[in-house]
Amino acid sequence: MTNATMAAMNNDLSATEAARLLGVSLPTLYSYVSRGLLVSVSHGAARRKRYPQEEVLRLAARKNDARRGGQAAVTAMHWGLPVLETQISHILEGRLLYRGCDATLLAQHASLETAASLLWDDGAIDYFHQDAPPLPPQLASAPDATPLTRAMVAMVAMAMPASTPAPATTPASMLQAGPALMRTLAAALLQTAPSALPLHQQLALAWQADAEQTELLRAALVLLADHELNASTFAVRCVASTGASLPAALGAGLAALSGDRHGGGSAAARRMLTQALAASDARDAVGAYYMSIAPEFAGFGHPLYPHGDPRAAYLLGILATLAHEPPRLQAILAACATAEELLDARPNADLALAAMELAFGWPEGAGMSVFALARSAGWIAHAAEQAASAALIRPRARYIGRHLRD
Missing domain, CATH: 1.10.1660.10 (Multidrug-efflux Transporter Regulator; Chain: A; Domain 2)
Incomplete structure (x- = not known):
């Protein structure tokens, strides 16, 4: 045998x-x-x-x-039942897996480009042997906009039927267009020209990151590349299911990510850390902050990780080894520990992004940029998978209003 x-x-x-x-x-x-x-x-x-x-x-x-249909189906839309099938990623017993590969193990050595190829077709093809795309004129037209707004403007413009080349709508064309779109996103987020450099190096150059910080950026991009059927990914799949182009689907993902209860988590966690560092009593400042915002939307706790977010554990673990370097990092990590003890909740990836952004003096909103660029890899995978299914996502609503009256 x-x-x-x-x-x-x-x-x-x-x-x-x-x-x-x-x-x-x-x-x-x-x-x-x-x-x-x-x-x-x-x-x-x-x-x-x-x-x-x-x-x-x-x-x-x-x-x-x-x-568990009927009323139980309502919970499917918020941390409940699965609503569709995928081969891309899943969360199992506290681990995040990309096509069966542990994301934290990939983060030890892989680049975002490697993770993208894994998510897109199990690594069968390296799609990133392409030149950098030209600079879309829309990127130069909004210099004062936020990075995420510039990215959304670029995607919406590229989704228009008159754009050249024709927007990708088939699974194969979506994957072929993926690298150019990710590089365009990086250019929009960083306000630089599109580049074929590895994406973590593009971030590092824009933010003047040293070698250790560059490695941390690389790992963060890999860890955030996909996360099962989160809100922005579901938005991407809904748009892709209509036959819309890949830029249109990515625009929907960026729009969903802009919400405070999704991509805004790192900004909320940064505000908490800033207030804790400035206060005479960090514990009081942290307690007061979380009286007005749910911890899971500002750096702590995650319904899918009852024993702790492995992405946060990985990144904060690396930060702990660097605590002798940036002067503020030790104080930031102490504030993180104070909040964890006070809330009796484990950190999530938003807190790790906020700590990195604040400690290294990266531009405010850098955590959101890392998140958006990383997650674009997963969005492209899900858009292509949805297009391949040829199924329109069209759930039914449970009507609870007035009934027909005479």
Whole structure:
């Protein structure tokens, strides 16, 4: 028996195990196979049937979702049931996985470009062997706008039917256009000319980051490249499902990211840190700050990570090793620890971005720029996946208003 065969067997289930996971009888299990809901494979001389574990788990999830339909479906739109299937990323037992690869392990060595290629098609093609795109004229027309506004203006302009080349609308064309769009986003966010340099190096040059900070930027971009079906990614998929172009879908993602309860988290966490550093009693300042804002929207806690956000743990862990460098960093980390103790909540990625931005003297809003540039990689993956499904996302609403009256 080959190693490959043994590995496959280890991931297969017996009929009894599969039926137990599904909560059905053996006859019902066999009926699933005959109806095409589940596949089985023959094994051994007795030709006993075995069932791929992933297929069984997927069917069990679908059955569970169906049983919990109706009112339970309402929670699907806020930290509840899955509402669509994806092969791109998922969160499992406190870990963020990109196509099965642990994002924190990738952050040790990968670039955002490497992570993007993984998210787009499992790394089959390196899409980034392209020259930098030309500077869109729209980027030079709004010099006083915020970085995110400039990025949205660029995407909206590129989404117009008259733009050249024609906007990408098919899965293949979306992935081919991905590098140019990400480099255009970087140019808009940094107010520089588009460049083919690695994206973390573009940020480092614009913000005069040293070698250690550059490595931290690289890791942050990888860790934030995708995060399952968050609000901005869902917006991207909804727009892509209509047949709209990739720039239009990315514009929707940027618009969603601009909200205080999504991309604005690092700015809120920065305000908390600034107030704590300026106060005579940091604990009192932190307590007062979180009387007016929910911690999860300002650096602490995450519903998908009850034991702590691994992205924050990774980045703050690196910052702790650099505490002897920037004078303010030690005080910033102390303020983070004070807030964690007071709130009895673990830091999330927004706090890590805010700490980096504040400690290294990067421009205010740098955390949002890192977030937007990183997440564009995931948005492109989801837009292409949605386009490939050829399905329109059109959920129904539960009506709770007046009924027809005579």
